[in-house]
Amino acid sequence: MTETALFKSFSLITGLFVSVENRDKLWALRSEGEKIMGLITGLGTIVYSPEKSNFGRNVQIGKRCKIHFPVWFGDNVVIGNDCKIQAFTFIPEGVIIEDNVFIGPHVCFTNDKHPPSQGKSWGKTIVRRGAVIGANASILPGIEIGENATIGAGSVITKNIEANRTVAGNPAKELLAG
Numbered sequence: 499m500t501e502t503a504l505f506k507s508f509s510l511i512t513g514l515f516v517s518v519e520n521r522d523k524l525w526a527l528r529s530e531g532e533k534i535m536g537l538i539t540g541l542g543t544i545v546y547s548p549e550k551s552n553f554g555r556n557v558q559i560g561k562r563c564k565i566h567f568p569v570w571f572g573d574n575v576v577i578g579n580d581c582k583i584q585a586f587t588f589i590p591e592g593v594i595i596e597d598n599v600f601i602g603p604h605v606c607f608t609n610d611k612h613p614p615s616q617g618k619s620w621g622k623t624i625v626r627r628g629a630v631i632g633a634n635a636s637i638l639p640g641i642e643i644g645e646n647a648t649i650g651a652g653s654v655i656t657k658n659i660e661a662n663r664t665v666a667g668n669p670a671k672e673l674l675a676g
């Protein structure tokens with residue numbers, strides 16, 4: 499038995515997690531719960547217990563990602579390859595995450611600067627490749643987090659963060675080395 503077949507058998511037996519490997523597999527999974535309908539993932543991605551999370555319409559997740567549970571993804575969220583997203587993360591519509599991004603537990607993205615604006619003041623947020631976002635960070639709408647930037651645990655991000663910077667606090671400020 500191949501490693502993949504073993505993994506699938508284990509998943510089916512335990513019911514603990516499901517590997518969503520491609521679009522065909524996704525269709526096979528549809529009978530397990532409507533919540534994962536529309537979720538498009540690349541090869542090697544693992545979505546742990548998708549039935550315990552919320553995935554909006556047209557959510558796209560790249561290859562080799564790990565998505566823990568529960569998470570809340572709104573419509574049209576895009577996640578690149580090799581990303582790790584920890585439990586209790588909230589990612590609403592308008593957020594794009596590039597490749598190799600780490601998102602710690604309880605990270606909260608937002609899209610409505612002056613709620614409830616019913617879409618009128620929604621901003622688009624992009625997290626560039628290699629960025630790390632610490633636990634419990636909150637990201638205000640319309641933010642760009644630069645390549646390989648690090649966001650400290652508990653930070654509130656109110657402005658764009660340049661590439662390779664480490665920031666922390668509320669509002670987040672750059673942590674200077676030394």
Ligand SMILES: CC(C)(COP(=O)(O)OP(=O)(O)OC[C@H]1O[C@@H](n2cnc3c(N)ncnc32)[C@H](O)[C@@H]1OP(=O)(O)O)[C@@H](O)C(=O)NCCC(=O)NCCS
Pocket residue numbers: 602603631632633634648649650651652653664665666667673
């Ligand atoms: C931001 C971070 C990467 C900085 O690590 P570091 O470079 O080793 O920084 P240090 O621990 O040397 O701290 C430097 C200063 O920044 C402060 N600081 C560090 N992290 C902070 C944070 N998240 N919020 C506020 N201040 C922070 C420290 O208190 C220290 O201040 P001081 O110089 O006045 O004493 C790290 O603290 C962090 O938050 N990591 C994320 C952890 C996480 O959420 N992991 C998720 C997976 S479980």
